[in-house]
Amino acid sequence: MSDPIQLGLVGLGTIARNQHLPSLEDVPALRLAAIASRHAGHETLPSYHDVVEMLAKEPGLQAVSLCTPPQGRFAQAVAAINAGKHVMLEKPPGASVSEVEGLARLAREKGVTLFATWHSREAAAVEDARALLAEATIRRAKITWKEDVRHWHPGQEWIWQPGGLGVFDPGINALSILTRILPEPVHPVAAHLEVPENKQAPIAAKLDMQTASGAPVQAEFDWRQTGPQTWDILVETDGPDILLREGGAKLFVGGEERISAEDREYRRLYARFAELIAAGESDVDLSPLQLVADAFLLGAQTRVEAFHDDP
Template structure:
């Protein structure tokens, strides 16, 4: 049997406690050996304030999962790769496309694994939907991704800062599913981004895409939703309607809900990362981030009421 990959986590926040730690604990391919975070620790493990301090103090680390806000991820990834460590990037993989391209080149030069993780692509409805759309050509798509920022990102100031993505932090999950299930590439035609007048990142966005054949994709992202949250993708096809609900956890074809496997997004991510490390390969896909960058480039800016937590 191969020895476990010695893994460290950098950036210990809510997503780490909710998703990463349980997934790692359940995967025998990994042994979690340390963490680095400015404010938090992982119980039972050596904890450090920076990745530099951690790598200097803990010998034998093979890989790191970088889970800090995207504005700070590039420098930590450079440090890890320079030290010979494989790197798992939480979504989004960076604050800019150029950062990720530089990391990809460095990982390749050092024969290390770089993994841009998109957890929503591992939702149980995604691969069945992809197979259905490969057999039945889509003719239109509607994406509705609306949630309450106060529920999901309470008091997280970084997300409202430049580079924090704002409503695109959840919206990029929708785009990761869209770019996985569609059989053709799409590109942005026009967009409107709504910025609170006291924030540097948008609270809502409306995006209009099409593919080379003119098939339309309309997406609406909003962080002001209260009550029931909406994470839906509805596709019209040559064979009727297909719908993904609850962020890809449920699937309907012709209005009939389909049986699916149990949700296991983060366990699937770590299985994928372990396989890449064992095989000496990288998986770097920036398509969802490219669409977000296009929205900031092409989108009309609209100022709306100030937002306060």
């Protein structure tokens, strides 16, 4: 067996502690060797202020995983790629489509792997839904993605700033699943964004799309839902309806539950990253990010009441 790939993790916030750290412990092909974070340090690993310092002081690193906010991530990725490191990007992969395309070009030039991840595509039922829909005729589809921003992003101002995506930060998870399971591409035709009067990104959005063959696809995203959270994708076909619930963890076919499984999304992502490195390949699918960018281009905006972390 070959030695594990030495990996540095950039960013040590909630998502890193809850998902990245425990997942890396379960992927033997990778070994977490160092941390870079401006605001926190790891209890047992070498910790540095930023990726540049980490790269300078840990020359043995072979790969870098970036789980920082998308704004500013381009410079971090460029530094890692120029240092000859393989790079994994947390979703969304960047603050714009064009900057991630630039990273993909640079990675090809440097001969390293770039992996733009979409963790919701690794939910337990997504691939089964994709297989069921592969030969189906799509009649219509509907996304309902509603959650409580105060629970999931308390005090995180970056999500309300340009490049932070607002409600599309969770909404892009639904779009990543949609673009994976449908047998044909979709494109937006209209959008409506509700933006708090004291913020720069939407707290709610409605997105009307069409498949290439003209089937309607509607999406409704809202960050104001309290109580039970809703992460559903319903696809009506010429056969049984396909329903993904709980972000792709559960699959219902014609109303009958087929799959219900635990969350192993990030473990699958890191295993895939190791596979891509071993194969000398990259995986940079920007279709979910492109849909969000199109929503901002097409979106009519309505100003709604100000949002504050303390209701």
